[in-house]
Amino acid sequence: MADSNNTKNNQTRTVFFVSDRTGITAEALGNSLLTQFEGISFNKIHLSFIDTEKKAQDCVEQINTACTKDGSPPLIFSTQINKQFRNMMSKSNGVFFDFFETFISKMEKSLGSKSIHAAGMLHGLHNNKNYNSRINSVNFSLASDDGMSVKSFDRADIILIGVSRSGKTPTCLFMALQYGIKASNYPLIEQDLGTTKLPKILQPFKSKLFGLTISPTRLRKIRSERRSNTKYSSLQQCQSEVRRAEDIYHSNNIPFIDTTQISIEEITAKITNKFSLR
């Protein structure tokens, strides 16, 4: 382990994400932990599908080479399940963070059951039903994108509404890919915004509606990247559309969220909380 007297800020450290399979879980927790350290630049290396002794040995060599080059031990974030390969890496010159073994013994005790020690269960096709539901939901979202197929609304779990470029499509796709949620969207356009009434086509689906809003300044910026110097991207137009969209939400008691400062992950978490969709 590195002696803290030998390290300093503004340093560069190498980080390895190691896994028998995709490495997505190792990345998720590893990156989450790394965000807690500022002033250090991390050189990230992804070592996925480490499923043979030869590959594990190559990892150890890469780790040791990085250690020599950096002059400080790399961090290794691992969801490796194979015990032999884990042992090899824990004996390397890096600092080994074992996301698997650290928790699995305590879980075995608590559940009164032995773990199966099988790799790649989460991001593989072992849970076929769940996987197919995710892929079908992606296709559903694409087919019903931007209100092009309102026929889909009765099959949708949720319908996002909002003005053009308020974040509907990426959020729908994220909900589909991550959770298999069937998400449609409907863009509020000029003809919908002339009144505070809900567009007729949405009225039968009121319980599925969720509104997105956004600051007019941010909206102008996003729209300008597509079509600069048009009425569409003018601040005045953005202000007017956003105000009228919010009037519709208020008048019809549609729950809504301001997406200006939050990510699609956060929007999704708020929506799935609200609708108990997970």
Added chain:
Amino acid sequence: MADSNNTKNNQTRTVFFVSDRTGITAEALGNSLLTQFEGISFNKIHLSFIDTEKKAQDCVEQINTACTKDGSPPLIFSTQINKQFRNMMSKSNGVFFDFFETFISKMEKSLGSKSIHAAGMLHGLHNNKNYNSRINSVNFSLASDDGMSVKSFDRADIILIGVSRSGKTPTCLFMALQYGIKASNYPLIEQDLGTTKLPKILQPFKSKLFGLTISPTRLRKIRSERRSNTKYSSLQQCQSEVRRAEDIYHSNNIPFIDTTQISIEEITAKITNKFSLR
């Protein structure tokens, strides 16, 4: 902690995912660990945005209620950063798995730096550049979907090719959402499959091409869900298209992968490895 003598298989256990923010990381590692236990059914409850004492107290109550109802302690997978709220939950009647604190002290020692203890850094907008790149890549993928805009090929990081329904679009979207990779796709249609030559439009971009293939039986099944009893979904047609697509990959030294048994996460991990795209 549960006494293993009191637990049995075919049991149902309640699992809580707790976080100050989205809970995506807690879910990723928690679910990954749960896949290692068979014969137990897990009732999963997501408690995200736990950022006040009142909400933390509600969590503790939910955990304790589940414990009484199940007759065994729930598992709590937590990325909670706030120390006070973590302490409250660790004193509940559940078994507390602390994904944050377990590793953060060792990291502080190794990096010689104090962690900032700020919540929601990974899935928020703190890394704006990275986030914008992900959203732009989603829009890029959508705009260039199914070869509709070949103009995009020069800006693409990668171009997936394959017959209709071989998995190109969901993979492109996943690469965009997860890693901000600009992925285009081009469908190999009848007129492309009449020869082993690479379609003219793809020739300038050979170094960006990656082929997808799939078993004809699986392809027939997928196509039948869309259009059953058509030539398009017949086994003969699927066999012929797949064989000729693979001929193109072989003749032009295009790397390719069989998607029949693997998920979009696994396809993505293989491709990003191959092209060093992460």
